[in-house]
Amino acid sequence: AQSVTQPDIHITVSEGASLELRCNYSYGATPYLFWYVQSPGQGLQLLLKYFSGDTLVQGIKGFEAEFKRSQSSFNLRKPSVHWSDAAEYFCAVDNQAGTALIFGKGTTLSVSS
Amino acid sequence: EAGVAQSPRYKIIEKRQSVAFWCNPISGHATLYWYQQILGQGPKLLIQFQNNGVVDDSQLPKDRFSAERLKGVDSTLKIQPAKLEDSAVYLCASSGGRSAFFGQGTRLTVV
Numbered sequence: 355a356q357s358v359t360q361p362d363i364h365i366t367v368s369e370g371a372s373l374e375l376r377c378n379y380s381y382g383a384t385p386y387l388f389w390y391v392q393s394p395g396q397g398l399q400l401l402l403k404y405f406s407g408d409t410l411v412q413g414i415k416g417f418e419a420e421f422k423r424s425q426s427s428f429n430l431r432k433p434s435v436h437w438s439d440a441a442e443y444f445c446a447v448d449n450q451a452g453t454a455l456i457f458g459k460g461t462t463l464s465v466s467s
Numbered sequence: 468e469a470g471v472a473q474s475p476r477y478k479i480i481e482k483r484q485s486v487a488f489w490c491n492p493i494s495g496h497a498t499l500y501w502y503q504q505i506l507g508q509g510p511k512l513l514i515q516f517q518n519n520g521v522v523d524d525s526q527l528p529k530d531r532f533s534a535e536r537l538k539g540v541d542s543t544l545k546i547q548p549a550k551l552e553d554s555a556v557y558l559c560a561s562s563g564g565r566s567a568f569f570g571q572g573t574r575l576t577v578v
Contacts, residue, residue, distance in 0.1 A: 358509075386565060388566070390569075395571075395574075396571055396572075397471075397473075397558060397569040397570050397571040397572050398510070398558065398560075398569040399569075400566055400567075400568065403565070403566055405565060444509050444510070446509075448565070453515070453522075453523060454500050454502075454512040454515045454523060454567075455500075455510075455512075455567060456512075457509030457510050457511070458509050459507075459508055459509045460507075460508070460509050
């Protein structure tokens with residue numbers, strides 16, 4: 355069965371510092387991969403997605419993610435974090451068979467000044 | 468373009484009562500999902516519709532949960548009777564292709 359692992363439950367980063375959130379997936383083939391962000395009391399907003407092609411994908415709000423097939427990973431990065439980036443981040447996979455997304459448990463990002 | 472609309476935003480009920488949530492997807496999106504998000508966890512699929520047909524309801528507790536999508540547009544999710552463990556955020560999402568877009572969710576508290 356497919357699964358998504360986000361190893362870090364909570365990360366604190368200083369404002370202006372770089373960020374990397376980890377995501378590993380378990381699936382036989384290459385799935386579609388997504389990162390969503392959820393601010394308190396809000397729904398999930400799509401940050402970026404990978405379907406095929408260039409393994410480095412750019413998203414909104416200055417985020418990027420790199421797909422590494424050999425490591426079954428799709429880590430999210432941002433070179434300089436802003437206080438407004440504090441939120442919960444979810445990695446998700448889609449097995450391309452028309453089924454629904456499977457989510458990781460999320461990583462809570464805190465930004466310190 | 469309008470996003471996915473959900474109502475109500477918040478609901479508090481007593482256990483054994485019933486509750487219903489409503490979702491209006493993005494216009495033209497054939498696929499609609501209901502997810503349950505318990506505090507501290509990622510969203511978990513309850514049911515997936517393609518137009519007005521059910522694609523996947525394997526994780527829907529059918530003894531108490533029901534959902535419908537009449538005319539292949541908006542959808543309602545009902546819980547009857549509610550249990551304490553149903554306290555969660557219920558998220559509706561829709562998709563017209565490869566990406567799913569989410570509503571703001573309904574936060575249900577069962578006391």
